[in-house]
Amino acid sequence: MRREAPRRQAESSRLNNPRRNGRQDGRSERVSSRQGARNYQISFDSRWRAWVRHHRQVAGESARRLLKRPLSSLLTMLAIAIALVLPAALWLALGSAQLIDSRLDDTAQMTLYLDPALSESQAMDVADRVRQLDTVASTQFITAAEGLDEFQHSLGLDDALSMLQDNPLPASIVVVPVQRDPEAAQQLAVQLGALPGVDEARLDTAWLERLRQLGELGQRVVLAFAGLFGLGVLLVVGNTIRLAVESRREEIEVVTLIGATHAFVRRPFLYSGAWFGLGGGVLALMLLTIGRSWLSAPIDAVARSYGSHYLLPGLGFEGSVLLLICSTLLSWLGAWLAVGRHLAEIKPR
Amino acid sequence: MIAFEHVGKRYGGRFEALAGISFRIGRGEMVFMTGHSGAGKSSVLKLLTCLERPSRGRIIVAGHDLNALHASQVPFYRRQIGVVFQNHQLLFDRSVYDNVALPLIIQGMLPAEASRRVRAALDKVGLLHRERALPIELSGGEQQRVGIARAVVNKPALLLADEPTGNLDPQLSADIMRLFEDFNRIGTTVLIASHDLALIARLRHRVLRLREGRLVADEEAA
Numbered sequence: 001m002r003r004e005a006p007r008r009q010a011e012s013s014r015l016n017n018p019r020r021n022g023r024q025d026g027r028s029e030r031v032s033s034r035q036g037a038r039n040y041q042i043s044f045d046s047r048w049r050a051w052v053r054h055h056r057q058v059a060g061e062s063a064r065r066l067l068k069r070p071l072s073s074l075l076t077m078l079a080i081a082i083a084l085v086l087p088a089a090l091w092l093a094l095g096s097a098q099l100i101d102s103r104l105d106d107t108a109q110m111t112l113y114l115d116p117a118l119s120e121s122q123a124m125d126v127a128d129r130v131r132q133l134d135t136v137a138s139t140q141f142i143t144a145a146e147g148l149d150e151f152q153h154s155l156g157l158d159d160a161l162s163m164l165q166d167n168p169l170p171a172s173i174v175v176v177p178v179q180r181d182p183e184a185a186q187q188l189a190v191q192l193g194a195l196p197g198v199d200e201a202r203l204d205t206a207w208l209e210r211l212r213q214l215g216e217l218g219q220r221v222v223l224a225f226a227g228l229f230g231l232g233v234l235l236v237v238g239n240t241i242r243l244a245v246e247s248r249r250e251e252i253e254v255v256t257l258i259g260a261t262h263a264f265v266r267r268p269f270l271y272s273g274a275w276f277g278l279g280g281g282v283l284a285l286m287l288l289t290i291g292r293s294w295l296s297a298p299i300d301a302v303a304r305s306y307g308s309h310y311l312l313p314g315l316g317f318e319g320s321v322l323l324l325i326c327s328t329l330l331s332w333l334g335a336w337l338a339v340g341r342h343l344a345e346i347k348p349r
Numbered sequence: 350m351i352a353f354e355h356v357g358k359r360y361g362g363r364f365e366a367l368a369g370i371s372f373r374i375g376r377g378e379m380v381f382m383t384g385h386s387g388a389g390k391s392s393v394l395k396l397l398t399c400l401e402r403p404s405r406g407r408i409i410v411a412g413h414d415l416n417a418l419h420a421s422q423v424p425f426y427r428r429q430i431g432v433v434f435q436n437h438q439l440l441f442d443r444s445v446y447d448n449v450a451l452p453l454i455i456q457g458m459l460p461a462e463a464s465r466r467v468r469a470a471l472d473k474v475g476l477l478h479r480e481r482a483l484p485i486e487l488s489g490g491e492q493q494r495v496g497i498a499r500a501v502v503n504k505p506a507l508l509l510a511d512e513p514t515g516n517l518d519p520q521l522s523a524d525i526m527r528l529f530e531d532f533n534r535i536g537t538t539v540l541i542a543s544h545d546l547a548l549i550a551r552l553r554h555r556v557l558r559l560r561e562g563r564l565v566a567d568e569e570a571a
Contacts, residue, residue: 046457046458046459046462047457049459050454050457050458050459051457053459053460054454054457250438250440251440251442253438254438254439254440254451255451255455256424257398257400257427257432257434257438258427258428258432258451258452258455258499259424259425259426259427259428259452259455259456260424260455261421261424261455262424264424264455
């Protein structure tokens with residue numbers, strides 16, 4: 001008797017506690033409204049926890065299923081990895097090209113070749129006039145003699161040129177424009193080329209423009225490859241998942257018959273797809289790293305022969321994470337498409 | 350509990366599996382359905398489990414008009430009925446316990462909650478001691494009992510069985526039928542399709558006789 005008293009008290013206090021009652025409301029209402037049905041009611045909270053738990057369990061189970069057949073899983077992942085490596089490598093190559101591009105962009109400049117008939121003082125006058133223009137940031141005057149000197153040094157043609165009696169080079173002015181976008185530079189070049197005493201204004205960025213166009217072409221090629229190989233990933237995963245669905249056909253029929261939703265049936269296959277994608281992504285990263293270290297020695301040698309230093313760009317942390325996310329999502333999507341298609345075919349008999 | 354109103358089912362163009370049959374089964378009844386193969390028994394069961402839709406007519410089960418049931422609601426409808434199959438439809442890669450727990454897991458019950466009910470169902474069919482076994486290690490009769498335990502584990506108001514004694518010897522068949530009678534006694538509506546006429550005659554329940562898609566006899570329980 002004594003022992004029971006506090007328990008009763010606790011019970012009544014629970015009944016009177018509005019917050020606790022509120023939490024239970026949804027459940028008690030549902031039970032009472034369906035008292036006629038003998039079907040068991042499961043509270044939302046328990047359903048939610050069971051859902052989370054089921055996800056964890058299915059994720060683990062599908063991972064174990066992959067590990068049970070390591071060779072075929074590895075082959076699928078390798079196929080995914082290869083499909084990912086090519087566009088990724090192209091993207092990196094393009095990135096390094098753009099790096100060169102942006103470095104050169106700062107040096108947008110033009111050279112004015114002056115009339116060779118001008119005397120040195122006349123040439124200086126032209127240079128002064130150019131320097132005073134608002135659109136010109138800075139100029140550098142190069143006399144004909146200096147030009148020849150530089151030419152000889154840079155090409156190592158001392159002997160050949162020393163045989164010339166006259167200096168064939170005109171005096172020139174290197175002009176750095178204020179506005180560095182290609183259009184403004186082009187306009188300035190036309191304007192300066194029309195000045196008296198100027199023979200020709202040559203925009204040094206003309207080839208840069210070409211490079212930029214090539215870069216755009218490269219970008220499109222990368223996009224096309226990424227699209228194609230992305231499709232490849234979808235097909236690889238789709239086919240693998242199709243076989244998995246086929247091999248578990250009976251199980252799918254049974255769980256469908258006893259009330260499994262499509263989501264429930266799909267879940268293990270979606271996780272398998274995601275695991276394939278993650279594994280493929282990791283393998284792709286490994287392939288990229290191996291390829292980079294394999295190429296870096298010869299590329300460094302080439303760069304050194306030009307007296308420069310060049311490091312092959314890697315994906316970096318963000319790029320790697322992006323690659324993993326992309327491959328996982330892509331494979332998940334492939335699995336989703338395959339399961340959706342084949343679930344429609346599987347009707348319990 | 351079940352109402353068929355002029356239900357017809359046609360496959361393809363010509364073949365008529367059900368030719369407009371009507372019957373009612375009240376809550377708590379136990380009913381047998383007999384007929385030769387092709388008489389329409391399995392069509393009735395397929396319609397009741399929403400595996401197929403009627404070509405015409407109306408089917409009402411526990412207040413649900415099955416024609417009005419959207420495809421996304423079908424899984425939830427199926428959870429309210431227990432089905433026992435002739436070939437058990439057990440999953441052979443998992444234990445007896447896991448097979449019986451499957452409907453509860455599908456409904457989103459935590460394994461801890463499910464365990465009590467799974468054990469109760471297994472106890473009811475007398476297989477609690479085999480819960481860790483794989484279905485392949487069980488005899489045909491035991492496998493069928495696992496199938497029954499799975500069908501009743503979520504306490505459905507309606508239990509359907511398709512030739513539940515199909516491959517069993519008479520003694521085992523009688524045991525299985527007794528099990529169904531037990532469930533019926535606690536209020537479950539039971540509909541059993543069977544061609545084991547001798548056994549049915551002994552059990553003295555209501556019998557629906559089908560022939561060529563028509564209901565030719567509706568014999569009340571003796």
